[in-house]
Amino acid sequence: MSAHVTASQETADTARHGSTLATAFEEELADFLAQRERFLLGIDPDLGLLYGVARDAVLNGGKRLRPTFAYWGWRAALPLGAVGEPAFIRAAASLELLHACALVHDDVMDSSETRRGRPAAHVRFAAEHAERGWPADATGFGRSGAILLGDLLLSWAEEMFTEAIGRLPAGRCVAAQAQFDLMRTEVVAGQFLDVLAQTRGAFNVDEALRVIEFKTSKYTVERPLLLGAAAAAAPSRVSTALAAYGHALGEAFQLRDDLLGVFGDPELTGKPAGDDLREGKRTVLVAHALDAASDAQREIVESLLGRDDLELEGVEAIRQVLVDTGAVDRVEDLIRVLADEANRALDLARDTGSYDAPALDVLEALVAVSTARQS
Amino acid sequence: MSAHVTASQETADTARHGSTLATAFEEELADFLAQRERFLLGIDPDLGLLYGVARDAVLNGGKRLRPTFAYWGWRAALPLGAVGEPAFIRAAASLELLHACALVHDDVMDSSETRRGRPAAHVRFAAEHAERGWPADATGFGRSGAILLGDLLLSWAEEMFTEAIGRLPAGRCVAAQAQFDLMRTEVVAGQFLDVLAQTRGAFNVDEALRVIEFKTSKYTVERPLLLGAAAAAAPSRVSTALAAYGHALGEAFQLRDDLLGVFGDPELTGKPAGDDLREGKRTVLVAHALDAASDAQREIVESLLGRDDLELEGVEAIRQVLVDTGAVDRVEDLIRVLADEANRALDLARDTGSYDAPALDVLEALVAVSTARQS
Numbered sequence: 001m002s003a004h005v006t007a008s009q010e011t012a013d014t015a016r017h018g019s020t021l022a023t024a025f026e027e028e029l030a031d032f033l034a035q036r037e038r039f040l041l042g043i044d045p046d047l048g049l050l051y052g053v054a055r056d057a058v059l060n061g062g063k064r065l066r067p068t069f070a071y072w073g074w075r076a077a078l079p080l081g082a083v084g085e086p087a088f089i090r091a092a093a094s095l096e097l098l099h100a101c102a103l104v105h106d107d108v109m110d111s112s113e114t115r116r117g118r119p120a121a122h123v124r125f126a127a128e129h130a131e132r133g134w135p136a137d138a139t140g141f142g143r144s145g146a147i148l149l150g151d152l153l154l155s156w157a158e159e160m161f162t163e164a165i166g167r168l169p170a171g172r173c174v175a176a177q178a179q180f181d182l183m184r185t186e187v188v189a190g191q192f193l194d195v196l197a198q199t200r201g202a203f204n205v206d207e208a209l210r211v212i213e214f215k216t217s218k219y220t221v222e223r224p225l226l227l228g229a230a231a232a233a234a235p236s237r238v239s240t241a242l243a244a245y246g247h248a249l250g251e252a253f254q255l256r257d258d259l260l261g262v263f264g265d266p267e268l269t270g271k272p273a274g275d276d277l278r279e280g281k282r283t284v285l286v287a288h289a290l291d292a293a294s295d296a297q298r299e300i301v302e303s304l305l306g307r308d309d310l311e312l313e314g315v316e317a318i319r320q321v322l323v324d325t326g327a328v329d330r331v332e333d334l335i336r337v338l339a340d341e342a343n344r345a346l347d348l349a350r351d352t353g354s355y356d357a358p359a360l361d362v363l364e365a366l367v368a369v370s371t372a373r374q375s
Numbered sequence: 376m377s378a379h380v381t382a383s384q385e386t387a388d389t390a391r392h393g394s395t396l397a398t399a400f401e402e403e404l405a406d407f408l409a410q411r412e413r414f415l416l417g418i419d420p421d422l423g424l425l426y427g428v429a430r431d432a433v434l435n436g437g438k439r440l441r442p443t444f445a446y447w448g449w450r451a452a453l454p455l456g457a458v459g460e461p462a463f464i465r466a467a468a469s470l471e472l473l474h475a476c477a478l479v480h481d482d483v484m485d486s487s488e489t490r491r492g493r494p495a496a497h498v499r500f501a502a503e504h505a506e507r508g509w510p511a512d513a514t515g516f517g518r519s520g521a522i523l524l525g526d527l528l529l530s531w532a533e534e535m536f537t538e539a540i541g542r543l544p545a546g547r548c549v550a551a552q553a554q555f556d557l558m559r560t561e562v563v564a565g566q567f568l569d570v571l572a573q574t575r576g577a578f579n580v581d582e583a584l585r586v587i588e589f590k591t592s593k594y595t596v597e598r599p600l601l602l603g604a605a606a607a608a609a610p611s612r613v614s615t616a617l618a619a620y621g622h623a624l625g626e627a628f629q630l631r632d633d634l635l636g637v638f639g640d641p642e643l644t645g646k647p648a649g650d651d652l653r654e655g656k657r658t659v660l661v662a663h664a665l666d667a668a669s670d671a672q673r674e675i676v677e678s679l680l681g682r683d684d685l686e687l688e689g690v691e692a693i694r695q696v697l698v699d700t701g702a703v704d705r706v707e708d709l710i711r712v713l714a715d716e717a718n719r720a721l722d723l724a725r726d727t728g729s730y731d732a733p734a735l736d737v738l739e740a741l742v743a744v745s746t747a748r749q750s
Binding site for chain 2: 043129145158196198
């Protein structure tokens with residue numbers, strides 16, 4: 001357990017300094033991984049290759065959104081300085097192992113070369129293969145390694161979560177475990193619906209929003225918040241307010257991400273410009289554009305979207321359609337409406353007087369950060 | 376909970392009739408899946424596709440080896456008619472969900488077309504795609520669907536296991552959970568070592584045996600037995616005897632499976648003749664052959680093993696080398712030695728007088744069944 005989170009005074013400090021919370025998550029993850037490294041190398045030194053890619057997939061500077069929302073859901077529902085903080089910090093950090101699994105497998109499914117500006121796990125395994133001069137198919141090895149790595153991370157997520165949450169009182173432990181279970185099933189369901197939407201071709205705004213609901217809204221924001229609230233034995237009106245907040249913010253967050261995937265600066269996103277267009281992502285943004293497109297505009301999108309060999313010129317052509325059809329404006333409007341909705345849920349929460357006010361301030365700040373335009 | 380396993384008299388019957396135990400596993404799995412079907416379809420009717428392939432991947436007539444060994448490990452360590460049987464049956468059945476994940480992902484990694492004589496999950500998804508006339512890449516959809524399906528099955532395995540084992544007294548629950556965690560990590564570790572061995576090309580008998588240890592011995596036999604023993608709060612000398620039995624039997628079982636993969640009747644194995652040779656599996660059998668091969672024999676194996684387009688003639692040529700080098704005889708000898716070792720562990724167990732004698736008889740019968748030649 002990290003030295004940063006053992007005393008309740010430090011807990012209160014954590015609440016005020018985001019960087020300390022982030023450090024606590026990193027330390028919990030590093031501590032867990034170090035244990036697992038010993039176990040794997042005890043089986044066979046050759047597993048060092050698997051472990052190395054696992055470590056980099058987890059400790060890669062991710063934004064730790066899910067642990068952060070879990071933590072603030074917990075804090076929002078619990079009196080300051082309450083018992084259980086170290087255990088809950090560790091349980092929250094475990095959500096990053098789940099997320100690392102999702103990303104590693106997602107990159108295999110999408111054949112994405114990079115993740116956060118660095119080679120994706122399957123590319124890493126393939127490169128290690130090539131470097132060692134092994135004879136068989138490097139790409140196949142990369143894919144197999146990444147599938148197994150994701151399975152390992154998924155199992156580890158549950159081990160880390162269950163061990164940590166088990167230190168809370170039994171009732172809370174069971175309630176939080178139920179949210180964790182829902183989170184795991186819902187993210188797979190959301191991803192499957194996403195894959196279906198991509199593969200079917202035909203899709204509309206409603207379908208794109210439904211994918212967002214499970215793939216991002218619940219998985220990234222709502223479920224972590226409710227998991228935290230459950231671990232704090234939150235009364236139902238607290239959970240209800242957090243759910244409303246999480247649902248709106250999660251949707252807004254994904255819509256902002258969709259805009260960044262098309263218009264974002266590669267320096268900030270860690271992905272090549274227009275990467276989402278090359279992957280052919282069927283987003284709400286694209287759905288709105290197709291909805292309002294002229295025949296000529298539709299033809300541009302349909303002929304270019306999802307082409308592996310899409311050059312900057314093609315990216316620009318699609319971007320132009322997204323702007324000209326008003327799709328960008330509509331999505332920006334939607335983000336604004338959703339951000340307001342999230343903030344209204346917080347206001348209602350404040351009015352009940354039963355919440356940790358500093359935690360609500362942090363949740364409000366997270367709305368601003370998650371939905372703001374990035375230039 | 377199944378009606379078949381609620382009364383302790385029926386429990387005793389179960390011990391005597393393998394088919395009743397198998398039925399109980401099937402019913403627990405079907406019951407769990409039906410709950411999950413409702414949940415998935417509640418999210419979106421489109422998830423019926425995911426659910427359908429999940430159900431077929433689980434309820435496909437597998438041999439249920441892992442639940443069976445878990446059950447007999449439990450029984451061997453527990454007085455007849457002891458409490459907790461229904462919960463433990465359900466916990467044991469959950470190991471099949473873990474195994475279904477392993478098989479679904481394995482088939483993606485190996486690009487295997489069939490599993491138990493039927494289309495592999497990724498082939499199923501691809502076929503559903505083609506049938507619906509969707510535009511995008513059917514193979515890619517098949518792979519993505521199968522990766523997500525495996526993730527779902529892995530999460531479900533843990534949910535089903537934890538919920539069921541949680542009904543046992545707390546200490547037993549924790550001890551069994553620890554075995555479950557080891558099982559999940561060890562199978563991934565074993566599979567990774569296997570993939571490494573396949574990809575490196577160069578390998579020897581020792582390396583091939585090490586892969587077997589984690590990929591099969593522990594995962595299929597030893598760990599399930601110890602999981603059962605832990606759930607029954609077995610004293611350490613019981614666990615030690617079961618571990619010795621499981622280790623030997625697991626290795627023998629895999630060696631028999633390796634022989635069947637090369638010489639087995641396609642009608643019995645559910646796979647095309649010589650499929651393991653086409654996949655290029657680096658087995659103990661092949662390692663022994665290469666160890667003893669003349670230059671000409673080595674050339675035959677190295678030029679043909681792992682070729683996608685291997686015809687029956689090539690299969691026959693490799694088979695001949697495996698026989699002529701004495702590799703087949705050596706592996707048959709090894710199976711015999713290991714089967715004796717497993718039976719000796721049971722004899723020691725009998726001598727302590729602290730075991731459930733009928734359970735030991737079943738474990739002895741499992742040695743015979745798992746290691747016998749099949750013509």
